[in-house]
Amino acid sequence: MTTRSRLLVLFAAVSLLAVLAGTAVLRAADRAAEKDRVQEGGPSVGSGPVSLTAGGERRIAFRNMAWGPHRDELTTVPADRPDGPRTASGVSCLRFHAAAGTGVCLQSGGRAAVLDASLKEVSAHRLAGLPTRARVSPGGHLAAWTVFVGGDSYAGTDFSTRTSVLDLRTGRLVASLEEFTVLRDGREYRAADVNFWGVTFTPDERGFYATLATGGRTHLVRGDLAAGTVTTLRENVECPSLSPDGTRLVFKKRVPGLPAEAPWRLHALDLASGRETPLAETRSVDDQVVWTDAHTVAYALPGDFGADLYTVPADGSGAPRRLMSSALAPAFLGPR
Template sequence: MKKLVLALTGTALLIAAAVTYTVSARHGTADAEPAAALTLAPGQLLFRDTATGRVGAVPLGDPRAKPRLGDLKCDRFAVAKRTAVCLAVRPGTLPAITDVLVLDEHLAVRHTEALPGTPSRARVSPDGKRVYWTLFVTGDSYAQTGFSTRAGLYEVETGRLVKTIEELPVFVDGKRYFAHDVNYWGITFAPDGNRFYATLGSKGRTYLVEADYGRYRGKAVRENVECPSLSPDGKRVAFKKKVADGVWRLAVLDLGTLTETELAETGSVDDQALWQDGHTILYGLGNAVWAVPADGSGSPRQLVAGAASPAVTQDPR
């Protein structure tokens, strides 16, 4: 697969984005609280502390405990198995540049890529072998008209970098889809490390795309699905669906029946949700990390205040 050379556009919009994202992934002593030695030990809820940009952790079973903050600073953070990824924009760079940091189980840097754009989404495949991300290259939000994204991935074991999946052949209604304005965002991989899902946006519409990584081709499954997040069993997708301009609701889609279940969160959630387990969805909203049942029952509950970008370290299997 040919790698693309990315070109930056929309410099004026990126100025605003660069001001918004002002933290970097550096080890420093500027914050008053001493840094904790964080690892990817099981049973933790990790997150980005919104006041400092530092990665924090609380016990998954006791999220109201006092957070432990490390010295790593990120704009987006994600983990799976013994791999983590940190997206951190370089302050003062115009056009904006994001460092993609691939981290080991001790949160030490294994690999770094510098890519144009500002951080939007980050994930690690369930087997820990791939990290993937979405960057804005114009504008600074999905509510912005004319935004452009680059969704890419890095293979941890082979070192292969795919800067963008825009060349992915996709079929809509059985026909190969071509358009000049195709954007992808919100990649999520199945446990087998091959099947993956992403959002395709084009001509004012969004589609959930199911793709085969080995064959490198995909097909549209359903409209109005953004930022998919595949369940641990690979049978459901949590996603945000647009209900008005700049307004999204969380829902879960059964991939076998295409039955949609709206979740109990009634606020607008502009985030890529995360499955804590097969029954609970985590997400960021209003400067906090929340949880809600995946079956549409119950009500949202706040887990950690002053937090975003939740990540969960599960018990080894």
């Protein structure tokens, strides 16, 4: 091989290496960009530190539903900029709630993870089915979760649920509220078809409200954790959520004449008077609402990428408005 030929081969090899190196750099850049890519027109999502204590700034923590590498991760945004850039934690949750620096994260693989303020796992518990509801008490000392153990929709009748309550102060786990004694019309009630879901804790963290289903009907119940009892209060109440002052419940109610696949309307119940008020949201809401403050509730409705969050006044006035897209299971952190 002549010197000229050797130089041509060397030049070709160097050129090929340069092309390969450039391609590698471009691919690395693409991969880096992919880490923070979301669906077109969606929110900006990037990795960063996430805390369940908001400090002086009020924040919203939620399950991010935006398509991209951070989908399903526990994510936060400032409460006054819900459409702003999102900070993703790397912790994935199917259902989530938090209060007073304690979080409960229901995960794929059948785990309920209790998290501290820095998202460190404090304890983990086995789930018996598909996660559907999660709640933390106002003081952060109690956690509850509900799973489906058969069926996949409250709109049907062929399903069963299991609701657990964990006391973080003692470590006591009530694996199923079906262990509690049911009091109905002043008498102990027993039935094979009893199901519970949708726990919401009282401000004193001694009791709770929830839904009990039996005999094809749903009932609002008040639970006493120390006594291990639940007492039925009224019918046709599902997924109650107690106001911060403990005086009102917002819940979903089946309304006669609505389609079987979309049977609910949100209502508020004044616990002292028993008066019910329909809220301004006229769409069927299959969710347990969260109080954003003393006057407003937030909830999820189906969206283009799984779910979007909306708010509506809790007194029946006003109109619903979109809070943020591609989000689910919010918790409002910091001062109300």
